[in-house]
C-alpha cells in the first residue's frame with residue numbers, strides 16, 4: 001500500500017483465497033463507530049440503499065444489526081460488486097440484497113422501482129469521485145427517499161472552507177494531485193446548497209474518529 005491509495009484501492013490488494021472477497025483495513029477500523037452512529041440516527045425498519053458499497057463489509061456489518069431493514073447495495077465497479085456478492089453470500093443474511101450497478105452521477109439508478117427507500121447511505125465516496133457524484137447523490141436522494149427519509153454521509157468534510165485538521169488538508173491535496181476533480185467537499189459551500197436544491201435539510205453532524213464526520217440529512 002502507498003499512502004496515496006484510496007481505501008478501496010488498498011482493499012483490491014487484500015483478497016481472500018479465491019480472489020473475490022476484498023478486505024479494507026480502513027473498514028476494520030471505522031466500521032464500529034459508523035454502525036453505532038448509523039443505529040443512533042437512521043431508521044431501524046424499512047428499506048436502506050447503500051451506494052458506493054465498495055467491498056461490501058459495511059453492508060454486512062450494519063445490516064446484521066438491523067434485521068427489520070432490507071438492505072440494498074450498489075457500486076459501479078465490477079470488482080466491488082463481485083466482492084459485495086461474496087460478502088453477502090458468506091454472511092447469508094436474509095435482509096441483504098444486490099449488488100446493483102449504480103453510478104450515482106447518472107439520472108436514473110435503475111433501482112427506483114424498488115423504492116421508496118427510508119434511508120440512503122454513502123460512505124467515503126463523494127471526495128473520491130468528481131463533484132457530479134455528490135450532485136447525483138443528492139438528486140437521487142430526493143428521487144428515491146420516502147418523505148422524511150434520511151441520507152447518511154460519512155467521510156472527511158471541511159466546514160466554511162476550512163479543513164478540520166492538518167491531515168485532512170494534506171489528504172485533500174493528495175486527492176487533487178491524483179485527480180483534479182476529486183477532493184474533500186465543503187459542508188457549507190458544496191453540500192448545503194445541494195441539500196436545499198434537492199429538498200433535504202441537515203439534521204445532525206456527528207464527529208467521528210480520525211477527523212471524519214457523519215452527516216445526517218432528512219428529506220423535507
Ligand SMILES: C[S@@+](CC[C@H](N)C(=O)[O-])C[C@H]1O[C@@H](n2cnc3c(N)ncnc32)[C@H](O)[C@@H]1O
Pocket residue numbers: 006007008024027051052053054055058075076077080102103104105122123124125128129133
Ligand atoms: C473509497 S471507496 C469506499 C468504499 C466503501 N464505501 C468503504 O467505505 O469501504 C469508494 C467507492 O465508491 C464507488 N464510486 C465511485 N464513484 C461512484 C459513483 N459515481 N457512484 C457510486 N459509487 C461510486 C467506488 O467504486 C468505490 O467502491
